[in-house]
Amino acid sequence: MNDRAAAESYLRHLAIERGLARNTTAAYRRDLERYLGWLDGSGPGSLAAVREADVAAFSRWMSGEAGLAPSSVARILSAVRGLHRFLVEEGELDDDAARGIRPPKPPSRLPKAIPIEDVQRLLAATDGDEPERVRDKALLELLYATGARVSEAVALNVDDLIDGEVVRLLGKGGKQRIVPVGSYARRAIDAYLVRARPVFSARGKATPALFLGVRGARLSRQSAWWVIQDAAERAGLAAHVSPHTLRHSFATHLLAGGADVRVVQELLGHASVATTQIYTMVTVDTLRDMYTAAHPRAR
Structure with a gap:
């Protein structure tokens, strides 16, 4: 043949x-x-x-x-x-010459975080007294404060807020983790629970969901995505901002601030620390850029 x-x-x-x-x-x-x-x-x-x-x-x-x-x-x-x-x-060849060949490993894709200043601009773009704005601020503050995946955030129920200090997130494989909630996020969530959620809840059937859409049902992942896109456009951010951008920024900013990689691993819900260590590459790259720009004999 x-x-x-x-x-x-x-x-x-x-x-x-x-x-x-x-x-x-x-x-x-x-x-x-x-x-x-x-x-x-x-x-x-x-x-x-x-x-x-x-x-x-x-x-x-x-x-x-x-x-x-x-x-x-x-x-x-x-x-x-x-x-x-x-x-x-099929007996057409005696030996499998390709058996030991492995494909090349793809280059590691560094997660795309945005600077702290851009996060502040993004969050400020949700300022406002309208119920939608109050909800949007609570959602974005929570995403950045906890590093939650957007699917984890929209799946939250009110009871998952424990004493207003921590939140219970349900991650991949049904694995639960407890993550602290910072003061900014706590204030934004408290404002949402008092001023906005009752407005949305009155428009639909009773639901334990924390974040509600305008018709009173649980906020969808797609709607949460649009919330972030709208805030990014109003903030005038040139970089593409997605729900995962806040998760990446959460991890990168924690490590840059001196947090231990294993602590960040627990907060993100990574099964392996190797997954979290990719964020350390980002902080090393930042240090290298700063060194190159500042040291007289670095270039």
Whole structure:
């Protein structure tokens, strides 16, 4: 069986036996055509002659000369590994040359926080006496004070505020955590509970939800997203601000202020401290920039 026929046999296997969608199978075909083309032009010339070093060279070529993103390299290598594994199982190849090849790790994406001054501008943009403004301020103050995910914030019930000092958040996997609430957030929430929530509650059915929409039902994630977008636009913030921006800013500002990474891990509800440590990269980058700008012999 020639290489093209072998690839077509694998693609039929994906479409018929594994039930992959037509578009997915077409993407596999494009990826395998790239691989077979490289084998003809730069590699050993045939699948039967491929060794692990050849697949590794193909991976380096994609990352280097071809200029593909790590995600694209990983996707193509997945197709290549599947092809080799299939041909070994079918008895067409004696050895799976792609078995030991792993895709490149994608670069760590640093979380995007905004400066404290921008957080202050964002929160100030919710000032106002209208019930919606009072609610919006309470929501944003709580997000920044606790590092809560927006899904955790809108899922809060009034009873999750414990003595006005801490809040009980329900995170991923149903894991609960208790997070302190700062004085600014406490005042904003108290004002909302007294002046705004009763207005919304009177428009709908009784609900234990803390944050309510204008019709009296629990505030949705999408509505919370729009609250933040509206505040960001009124604050004139150039950077894209999302619900997660306040969570990132919460963590970054705590670490920059000297908080221990394991404390921040607990506050964020991360299962592993390794997830939290990415924020330390942000603070190190900030220190490096300040050093470079200020030290006479740093540049």
